[in-house]
Amino acid sequence: MSVFDALVGQPMAAHELAVAVWDAELVLDGQAGPAMTHAWLFVGPPGSGRSVAARAFAQALQCKNGGCGTCQDCLDVVNHTHPDVVITEPIGVHYGVEDVREIVAQASGAPLRGRWRVFILEDADRLESQQMDWKPANVLLKAIEEPAPHTVWILCAPSLQDVIPTIKSRCRVVSLRTPTVQEVTDVLITKYDADPTLAATAARLSQGHIGQARRYIRDEDMRARHLAVMNLPSSLVTLDACISAAANFVEGAEEHMKGATKGRDSAEREDVRQVYGVGARGIEVRGASKALSDLEKTQKKRARRVRSDAVDLALLDLLAFYRDVLMVQWGADVGLINSEFEDQLREAAASSTPEVTMRRLEEVLRTREVLSGNAVPKMVLEALFATLKDPVAVR
């Protein structure tokens, strides 16, 4: 078994990484290993398995057997307990300068177990931010330009265009593709023991996104939220309905956020209390309230991100809905993503024209863009739904 078996539908990438691991061994021996380098950029659409590939590569670099998946090093990487593998993601919408400085500082040391120091940066597209003059990206750039020996950077991003050119030019790029619906279905059945019908539905709805397909199988709430989006277009009949639909949309994201962060938030608070010895009697310990208020800020940032991701996911579902409507209107001979909602799709198709559907698709896309800034979701969604209700009149 090899850790690269976890890369679904990525034979090219798996091969390239396996060769790099081979050469990495030569480098550790003091020889030349041209297939290995210290900075990597894994690009692929959401769900293509960027993080899975990055973790597998980290395992293979730390493992003395090239990534067996079963030795202590391999297991430690998966369990996030390997001292030489640091995995980070932005807490808020973007990486903060201080967060990146902290990672870079850690990267100056030698490997603790004597092989490689591996730093995985998820969402490297969120390094840049115009408001911050791209400071986080520049801090990282310096570290990549002058790497400590045996330090490996693995940056993950959706596409090459999402990463600033100065960083991109210093990384070796590994491209991942979206696995096919069939490949995802097979993995869900063989690896996660999913019911075949549910697996096929999950794979189709997630459009090749394995993480989401897995969540769809496990998470009843996610299935309910998807159903709500499918029923949304036909409910937008009056302006009042649009306003309450926007409220429901935001509320759904809020509920999801609470469910997703609650356990982690209270565990973190408990940790801080333990560290500062704040007892049940609530005795104030020096530094404790500052630490708790810092933590609260971090948790708020994370909550905002989880909430905006949930809204975005619902908008993606809405895009898939109108895409299906367009396929029905065109009579195109392609599979429908939401085939179990054919009634809703046919109804929407019959009551509009392809031009109107295109306009609606554009509007959903535009809304996603607006919401990636600092807009207030409820107002933006109200405007979107009003336009979806009556696409021609508004323009």
Ligand SMILES: [Zn+2]
């Ligand atoms: Zn191993």
